[in-house]
Amino acid sequence: MAKVALATLGCKVNQYETQVLRERLVQAGFREVPFKEKADFYIINTCSVTERADHKSEELIKAVKKNGSTAHLIVTGCYAEVEKDKLRKRFPQIDLVVGNEEKLKIPHIITEANKNLTNTKPLIQTFYNHNRAFVKIEDGCNQFCSYCRVPYVRGAEIKSRDPHEVLKEVEGLILNGFKEIVLVGVNLALYGRDLDPSISLVDLLRRMQYLEETTRVRLSSLEPHLLPPGLIDLMSNCRLICAHLHLPLQSGDPEILQRMGRRYTPHQYRRLVENIKKMIPSVAITTDVMVGFPGETQKQFLNTYHFLREIGFSRLHTFRFSPRIETRAYSIQPRVEEKVKKERSKCLRELGENLAQNFASRFLGDTLRVLVEEKVDRKTGLFSGYTDNYIRVSFKGGRELKNKLVMVRLVGANQGQVRGQVEKVLSC
Numbered sequence: 373m374a375k376v377a378l379a380t381l382g383c384k385v386n387q388y389e390t391q392v393l394r395e396r397l398v399q400a401g402f403r404e405v406p407f408k409e410k411a412d413f414y415i416i417n418t419c420s421v422t423e424r425a426d427h428k429s430e431e432l433i434k435a436v437k438k439n440g441s442t443a444h445l446i447v448t449g450c451y452a453e454v455e456k457d458k459l460r461k462r463f464p465q466i467d468l469v470v471g472n473e474e475k476l477k478i479p480h481i482i483t484e485a486n487k488n489l490t491n492t493k494p495l496i497q498t499f500y501n502h503n504r505a506f507v508k509i510e511d512g513c514n515q516f517c518s519y520c521r522v523p524y525v526r527g528a529e530i531k532s533r534d535p536h537e538v539l540k541e542v543e544g545l546i547l548n549g550f551k552e553i554v555l556v557g558v559n560l561a562l563y564g565r566d567l568d569p570s571i572s573l574v575d576l577l578r579r580m581q582y583l584e585e586t587t588r589v590r591l592s593s594l595e596p597h598l599l600p601p602g603l604i605d606l607m608s609n610c611r612l613i614c615a616h617l618h619l620p621l622q623s624g625d626p627e628i629l630q631r632m633g634r635r636y637t638p639h640q641y642r643r644l645v646e647n648i649k650k651m652i653p654s655v656a657i658t659t660d661v662m663v664g665f666p667g668e669t670q671k672q673f674l675n676t677y678h679f680l681r682e683i684g685f686s687r688l689h690t691f692r693f694s695p696r697i698e699t700r701a702y703s704i705q706p707r708v709e710e711k712v713k714k715e716r717s718k719c720l721r722e723l724g725e726n727l728a729q730n731f732a733s734r735f736l737g738d739t740l741r742v743l744v745e746e747k748v749d750r751k752t753g754l755f756s757g758y759t760d761n762y763i764r765v766s767f768k769g770g771r772e773l774k775n776k777l778v779m780v781r782l783v784g785a786n787q788g789q790v791r792g793q794v795e796k797v798l799s800c
């Protein structure tokens with residue numbers, strides 16, 4: 373039996389696509405082995421959102437070379453999409469570079485058109501190593517923010533999956549025991565606009581509402597200015613959708629936001645969050661924030677810092693600006709020194725830790741729904757899982773709790789650790 377090893381970098385969309393590849397390869401008779409082990413085929417699904425992601429992609433390619441085997445190496449994903457020629461020249465050990473469009477055909481390529489693999493549409497039923505499953509429903513982004521390479525590597529055309537197909541996939545995952553489905557897309561908020569007749573993310577979620585007794589659905593990143601009308605209303609009225617929204621902010625300074633090509637002001641963002649909080653008081657708002665956009669002054673950085681504190685995000689994901697050659701921001705001067713970017717990034721990471729602690733503390737004494745993860749912490753012997761509003765909580769319990777939805781009372785929050793007690797098991 374031929375062995376295949378897969379490695380993935382980057383976003384949830386990439387992770388989903390690797391999963392599709394994995395499932396098809398297993399169906400076609402391949403055996404999956406860990407990436408560090410000897411395999412016949414190595415597939416690397418790369419990312420290119422920042423220079424760091426490029427670097428990590430190259431490190432993975434080099435690691436395969438170090439194995440010294442005669443294995444075949446296939447490189448795909450966003451870095452492969454934009455740097456095909458460079459990769460071929462620099463790493464002669466690569467057998468095949470496959471762009472994003474062709475990615476899902478890799479199993480066909482390496483199994484010589486196996487009959488079981490004639491369908492190029494993804495439809496997955498199992499999701500290895502996770503107790504929540506990602507389902508990709510949309511691809512493409514047409515927003516062209518000035519720093520972002522995504523529309524160039526993923527395409528500017530919106531491609532949404534048929535809602536029936538999405539539901540079939542979700543039902544399959546639930547039958548396989550998954551209790552949390554994460555809907556992902558390159559620009560999720562644009563889901564359905566390209567379909568005929570067009571629908572919205574809200575329409576899709578309404579069609580999923582019958583699953584609410586046994587499952588919960590989490591939405592991945594949504595662009596704040598594109599939030600589909602009716603979404604917050606639906607979220608406030610149904611248990612299916614987790615009270616958690618990831619709304620990328622990027623900067624709290626109006627001028628920087630404008631230069632980034634973001635289509636909202638801090639004022640509009642603030643109003644949006646205030647309305648959401650009014651309708652869903654327990655909601656977690658998480659965000660991405662970028663430091664060191666060209667020309668970002670200390671004052672503008674501090675505007676971002678204060679804005680983040682004022683909004684009270686429950687979690688921050690901080691990036692450093694990284695010049696991507698095809699983007700408009702590539703030529704904006706002056707660039708911020710790397711040292712300054714690192715300092716700003718560190719400062720926001722510390723703020724993020726405080727904000728997370730403040731958010732969790734608000735719910736001490738409350739009983740919240742948690743999906744129990746498979747792994748037990750070896751040191752403490754505790755189980756853990758995320759609440760609907762994305763607080764990670766640890767608690768005592770027996771093996772029978774694994775992969776169950778349970779109600780947990782939050783009893784303590786200290787130095788980033790939240791403790792709880794299981795009060796009730798919700799599902800079997």
Ligand code: SF4
Nearest residue numbers: 513515516517520522
């Ligand atoms: S919305 Fe902007 S940042 Fe997000 S993927 Fe599209 S272009 Fe990139």
